[in-house]
Amino acid sequence: MTNVANDRHATTATGGPIQEYLDFPDGQVNLLRGGSGEPVLFLHAAGGAGHWHEFHELLARQFEVFAPDHPGFGGSDELPEVEDMSDLVYHYLDVIERLGLDRPHVVGASFGGWIAAELAVAAPHAIGSLVLLSAAGLRLPDHPVADLFLMTPEQLVGTLFHDPANAAGLFPADPDVDAILAAYRDQTALARFCWSPFMCNPKLERRLRRITAPTQVVWPSDDRLIPIAHGHRYAELISKAEFTVIEDCGHAMYFERPAEFASVTADFLARSSAYQSGVSR
Amino acid sequence: MKFVFFHLMPYPYLPDDFDEKYPSPSLTFPNKHFDRELGNRLYHRYLDELEYAERLGFDGIAVNEHHQSAYGLMPSPNIMAAALARRTEQAQIMVLGNAIGIRGNPLRVAEEIAMLDHLTDGRVISGFVRGIGWEYFAHSVNPTRSRDRFNEAHDLIIKAWTSDEMFQWISPNYEYRYVNLWPRPVQRPHPPIYIPGAGSTETMRFVAERKYTYMSVYAPSRVVRRWFDGYRQAAEELGYQPDPEKIALSIPIFLAETDEQAHREARQHVDWLFHKGLKQGAELMWPPGYMTPSSMRGLLMAGMKPFPELSYEELLAEGYVVVGSPDSVTARLQELHDELGFGQLIGLFAIGDMTHEQTTRSMELFASQVMPALRPLAVSDSAAALS
Numbered sequence: 001m002t003n004v005a006n007d008r009h010a011t012t013a014t015g016g017p018i019q020e021y022l023d024f025p026d027g028q029v030n031l032l033r034g035g036s037g038e039p040v041l042f043l044h045a046a047g048g049a050g051h052w053h054e055f056h057e058l059l060a061r062q063f064e065v066f067a068p069d070h071p072g073f074g075g076s077d078e079l080p081e082v083e084d085m086s087d088l089v090y091h092y093l094d095v096i097e098r099l100g101l102d103r104p105h106v107v108g109a110s111f112g113g114w115i116a117a118e119l120a121v122a123a124p125h126a127i128g129s130l131v132l133l134s135a136a137g138l139r140l141p142d143h144p145v146a147d148l149f150l151m152t153p154e155q156l157v158g159t160l161f162h163d164p165a166n167a168a169g170l171f172p173a174d175p176d177v178d179a180i181l182a183a184y185r186d187q188t189a190l191a192r193f194c195w196s197p198f199m200c201n202p203k204l205e206r207r208l209r210r211i212t213a214p215t216q217v218v219w220p221s222d223d224r225l226i227p228i229a230h231g232h233r234y235a236e237l238i239s240k241a242e243f244t245v246i247e248d249c250g251h252a253m254y255f256e257r258p259a260e261f262a263s264v265t266a267d268f269l270a271r272s273s274a275y276q277s278g279v280s281r
Numbered sequence: 282m283k284f285v286f287f288h289l290m291p292y293p294y295l296p297d298d299f300d301e302k303y304p305s306p307s308l309t310f311p312n313k314h315f316d317r318e319l320g321n322r323l324y325h326r327y328l329d330e331l332e333y334a335e336r337l338g339f340d341g342i343a344v345n346e347h348h349q350s351a352y353g354l355m356p357s358p359n360i361m362a363a364a365l366a367r368r369t370e371q372a373q374i375m376v377l378g379n380a381i382g383i384r385g386n387p388l389r390v391a392e393e394i395a396m397l398d399h400l401t402d403g404r405v406i407s408g409f410v411r412g413i414g415w416e417y418f419a420h421s422v423n424p425t426r427s428r429d430r431f432n433e434a435h436d437l438i439i440k441a442w443t444s445d446e447m448f449q450w451i452s453p454n455y456e457y458r459y460v461n462l463w464p465r466p467v468q469r470p471h472p473p474i475y476i477p478g479a480g481s482t483e484t485m486r487f488v489a490e491r492k493y494t495y496m497s498v499y500a501p502s503r504v505v506r507r508w509f510d511g512y513r514q515a516a517e518e519l520g521y522q523p524d525p526e527k528i529a530l531s532i533p534i535f536l537a538e539t540d541e542q543a544h545r546e547a548r549q550h551v552d553w554l555f556h557k558g559l560k561q562g563a564e565l566m567w568p569p570g571y572m573t574p575s576s577m578r579g580l581l582m583a584g585m586k587p588f589p590e591l592s593y594e595e596l597l598a599e600g601y602v603v604v605g606s607p608d609s610v611t612a613r614l615q616e617l618h619d620e621l622g623f624g625q626l627i628g629l630f631a632i633g634d635m636t637h638e639q640t641t642r643s644m645e646l647f648a649s650q651v652m653p654a655l656r657p658l659a660v661s662d663s664a665a666a667l668s
Contacts, residue, residue, distance in 0.1 A: 149569060150309075195569075
């Protein structure tokens with residue numbers, strides 16, 4: 001079980017995030033939003049739901065960042081009708097519509113990166129540009145994703161971070177019952193979508209050619225959870241993709257190197273929005 | 282009191298560096314450690330013990346299901362039950378149980394149990410379990426669907442056994458367009474059902490509603506007391522009092538001629554069971570979604586130590602195991618009966634790396650001296666009236 005601490009919402013040049021709920025037929029979605037500028041839909045990883053972290057704040061200096069918790073994660077209800085990845089894609093098309101976003105930039109990390117890629121495949125014209133950070137979603141039998149469900153908390157920290165010291169504070173040594181239950185709930189939500197097929201949609205790879213959005217694929221050099229071969233495959237199969245490697249960084253890059261991650265993302269989004277405004281926006 | 286001889290069929294020959302090197306005997310413990318010849322002999326030894334239990338007068342002999350583990354060598358309990366079926370004549374053959382939560386095709390379980398009911402001439406008991414957490418890794422079944430799969434599979438199997446008409450079955454996890462079971466079971470309406478419980482109030486209610494037998498799993502007696510009380514309360518809310526036989530205590534038992542000898546011999550084997558056999562971290566026992574939030578909270582609040590941290594003395598004192606001379610074991614079981622209230626005792630006699638000779642001697646002492654003393658306990662009114 002993972003235990004991500006309840007770090008306070010990062011304090012802020014932008015005045016901090018606004019918290020709100022979006023109503024769905026069988027429950028609510030918890031949403032944090034902040035900043036101003038072009039809209040960025042941020043799709044979180046297995047960890048990190050429910051909180052406004054440093055990287056959100058850094059992105060919010062240039063963009064309006066919308067950070068919903070996936071169904072069953074963080075402050076969002078379970079939404080039982082969202083059973084698998086295809087349901088999640090419809091769910092996020094609803095979220096985009098509900099928020100009134102016009103072709104937002106979509107930034108997704110790890111599990112959220114997989115959702116982002118699926119969204120861009122299903123509705124290429126609903127997406128402005130795409131940033132995939134160590135995205136799950138592909139099945140490369142020669143480069144398997146490590147089984148985070150089978151890891152002890154110590155093993156998980158060692159897998160997610162290039163320097164486990166960077167995890168201090170995020171994974172308390174002696175979590176209380178509520179913290180354990182919150183982490184178990186997030187893992188349960190993840191397992192619902194990711195247990196089998198494990199962390200992937202076997203059909204995604206051949207569908208990636210549908211993506212038309214300018215895409216930045218970002219991978220840490222020392223990703224022990226999702227091997228960098230997955231990043232190369234994404235970059236190879238998405239037609240307008242760039243590939244950036246962050247050196248000396250582990251899978252949990254938005255915790256481990258938030259500034260670098262935010263600047264790579266922000267630079268790319270700024271460039272691609274210039275590109276888009278000159279073409280077909 | 283009804284007496285059941287239960288076997289786990291452990292693989293006891295672990296390497297010397299097992300404790301340091303392996304997180305568990307389950308799921309990832311390399312199968313190169315399964316010695317084909319030793320393993321082959323174990324199956325025959327263990328089946329001999331089960332058959333011997335019938336000759337000693339046990340009312341039931343029981344097997345169960347585990348996967349990819351040295352803790353228990355019965356991936357298919359129905360095969361073991363079939364091996365016993367025509368070698369025995371009196372004892373109930375108890376499959377405790379089929380792990381219907383992880384079966385891809387639960388209709389197969391309905392078919393196999395129905396066949397076993399014929400092979401045993403109506404002596405089969407059908408337990409249903411969800412499967413332990415690690416088995417959801419082993420058979421690639423999503424643990425977040427565990428409860429739904431269990432409930433749907435259960436309902437399908439019961440309907441398949443009892444329906445006189447072909448039907449279609451459609452539920453979220455299973456679709457069968459033609460269910461038309463050949464053979465139907467011998468027993469009417471179907472073989473008796475046993476379900477283990479570990480504190481879930483949903484399970485207590487489920488079992489009480491259907492008047493199934495509720496079995497305990499390894500736990501201290503103070504905790505088992507809460508489970509049995511919960512089951513009795515669920516029955517009371519439904520307006521009846523459960524037959525004593527419908528509450529079954531499962532517990533490892535070892536006897537030798539004297540207390541001193543019993544403890545001297547038992548310690549190592551009890552330690553094997555709890556410190557090696559049951560060595561498994563939280564990630565193996567409770568994969569995500571396997572537990573409901575309320576059950577998980579209850580478990581965390583109960584403050585039970587992980588099995589490997591329990592000393593032999595704690596295991597005895599808290600009522601996880603019973604060890605001693607025939608007189609001491611009789612007295613201790615009488616005491617547990619008075620504390621917990623149960624009418625069926627499911628004993629695990631082949632504990633860990635115990636030898637065949639130790640196991641059979643312990644069984645003999647139990648059958649000749651403990652059973653007669655405890656037999657009159659907890660007999661239901663209806664059974665008493667019949668006899």
